[in-house]
Amino acid sequence: MSSERLIYLPLGGAGEIGMNAYVYGYGPKDKERLILVDLGVTFPDMDTTPGVDLIMPDISWLEERKNQLEAIFITHAHEDHVGAVGHLYERLGAPVYARAFTANIARHKMGEYGYSESVVRTASAWPEQITVGPFKVGFVPISHSIPESSGLVIDTPRGRIVHSGDFKIDETPVVGEPFDRDLWASIGASGVHALMCDSTNVFSNHEGRSEATLRPNLEELISNASGMVVATTFASNIARLKSLAEAGQAAGRSICLLGRAMRRMVEAGTQTGILTDFPKTITAEDARDVPRENLMLIVTGSQGERRAASAQLANGKYLGLQMKEGDTFLFSSKTIPGNERGVIRIMNQFSEMGVDVIDDAGGLYHVSGHANRPDLLEMHKLVNPDIVVPMHGEHRHLREHVKLAKERGAEAIVAVNGMLIDLSGAGPNVAEYVDTGRTYLDGSVQIGALDGIVRDRIRMALNGHIVVTVILDEDDDPLGEPWCELRGLPEMGRNNAPLVDVLEEDLSQFMGRAGAKTLTDDDKLEEGLKRQARQTAQAEIGKKPEVTVIISRLS
CATH class of the missing domain: 3.10.20.580 (Ubiquitin-like (UB roll))
Structure with missing residues (x-):
């Protein structure tokens, strides 16, 4: 029997939504050559992490084995997948691979910490593969809510692994590559040992909708609005930004983007050639001179973030612009669980001003970037893996996804952060448990979740x-x-x-x-x-x- 094993270890993103970090390894026990897929963040709240700026995975296990780490692969440019690269890179030191748009964002994050741009290497799409140690890794285009999202094909001596990344089946995504069934079927035809798969929307039984279906609804809403229109969405959802801007332009409105993250995403899309026909925008200074009925603002802060443009407008003036009675504010986004309080606070602040607030309760102005249950089933059929290991979901999502996989006859297991899974055999087995936790960015200093600092802060707040x-x-x-x-x-x-x-x-x-x-x-x-x-x-x-x-x- 071979002494070498194939392992999978989630350090973040399994048993939670956010803070993704997944380790794969192959080789003799405890001497495996390793790769890391994604290095993301999640966001704090005042109840459990007061004063904390960002929450990142605890990479102590990986740091102790940094001489075994071959490379870091980033599937796409959402903060929960790339947000910790600049913060944690010094502790790992391996080269970072990403496709052009994601690499642009990653280099910007690295630059903030003084790292050379050469640390981030631009990868081409499948069928090109990057050989690192015993792995051959390819970036396979997949549709999501941000351009150039990729699933990964990870070929190992033990067999092929498919890491889906975040995805949905969308053949008309407005910006970015459509889902290619034939491509994914060809990847499955070569034989797939294990599929690590997005689980976010496993409880949604409706087929996912395309980004392109939103445009008519947005145009109707904006054209019928009387005062100024302000819309917020995820800054990284460039396709939605484009749909909103084009709908505003069609209604005869000047478009102004507010929020550094939003402008940065559009800039990256333009620099990498993804955005070639984004409507012309004006500055906040110029927007102050445009009649309200002819102006549309697209702003950051869809999750109620206190320092984002939405919250600033709710508090009063922002860059000389102010909401007034008769204006319309649109949340073209889904509220992530845990953020409801901040979003509702902003809604009520606008309501007190006489602003008409519209959310997406009816599904007219937002579609999810994650695969619903029918999409997950289709991905299983296309890839046809021997083993399914759900990821990117809370425990209830992972458990439900395991049931779905077993119904199709695949071996499956719930693997949460810290569970080291041995994939060497015909089925997955828990080989060991690794201590995992969280690293907090507190101001400019990284602290451990068990250091007692935040605990003491909470105790002082309570008592x-x-x-x-x-x-x-x-x-x-x-x-x-x-x-x-x-x-x-x-x-x-x-x-x-x-x-x-x-x-x-x-x-x-x-x-x-x-x-x-x-x-x-x-x-x-x-x-x-x-x-x-x-x-x-x-x-x-x-x-x-x-x-x-x-x-x-x-x-």
Whole structure:
């Protein structure tokens, strides 16, 4: 029996939607040559990750084996697939391969961290393959909601793997390559050992709709609007940007793009030749002089992001532009689960201004970029794999996708982040479990999810904070009374006295009772002051705040 094995290890994107990072390896156990597919981010929220800027996969396992890593392959330019490349590249150091549009975006991210453009190498589409170690990897065009999306064919000594990437079956995608059934059937005809497949829309039983079906609905909506029209969508959905801009142009409106990410995507599309006939746009400064009924803004912030253009307009003026009664705001997008609160907040802010807010509850102004259940079934039939391993989905999506695959007679397994799957045999097996977590970008510093920093931040937010300061003289006797500073706590307690006064009185009494063993030992004194402060706060306000004790000794 061969001592070499074929492995698959998701570090992100399996058991969740976002933060994609998938490792493939071939070789002797623990000495496999490795490749990484995608290196993405997910986004924080104030409830679980307050103050965090981005969330990235924990690549510690891969970093420990960086001398075994041959290359990084990026399937497409969505942030959840490419967003962590610049942040984490230094820890991996392998060359990055992507097709032209994605490479343009990746180079821009690398440039922000001072890396050479040569780190990112532009790959051609299938049938060209890139040989790295024991792998031959080809980028196969596939339709999605961003141009030049690719599935990957990964040929290994053990057989062919197909990594679908994010996809849908769309033969008229407006921008980008249509889904080519004959191409994918030919890939399957050569024999596919394992298919790693998008699972996002496995519960949707309706056939997916093409991007091209939206244009008439958008034109009708915009042409019938009386005031200014503002539309938001995912900045990376260039096809939607084009459809919106063309619909606005057909209605006789000047088009203005607001938001750096949106302008960057259009710029990348133009530079790589994907966008050759995007309608002419005007600057925000020029837009201020256009009559409202002749103006259309296409803006960032479809997910309620606080700093994006949508939220800025909802808060008042943005770059001199302002929403008014009679205007129309269109969400040409689906709200990602978890973002509902931010989106609804913006909707209500606009409603209070008298703006007509239109979302996509009726399916008229947005189509998903992911394969619905019928599309997944068709991909299974075209590729005809021996093994299916679902990815890109929450656990419920992966489990349902496994049922779908088994109904067709394929071997299948639920593999979530940290499960190292051995694909060497006829079926998939869990070989081991790898510790995986998350890396937070907190300002300009990367921190671990288990470092306790965010945990402490949440505890302070939930419980408030007390700073207790005491001074002791040369004889270890208190010099004056302790004093307190409060943050995030009510001023008055149950006894209708200022909370700070009650705390300082109880702490002063504690200091008076403390013996020499406590007063001469900083650790014991700190522990006692914390305990007293929390007991007093619990009695006065029903909370046990976080307490910081500062002990100063005169020498």
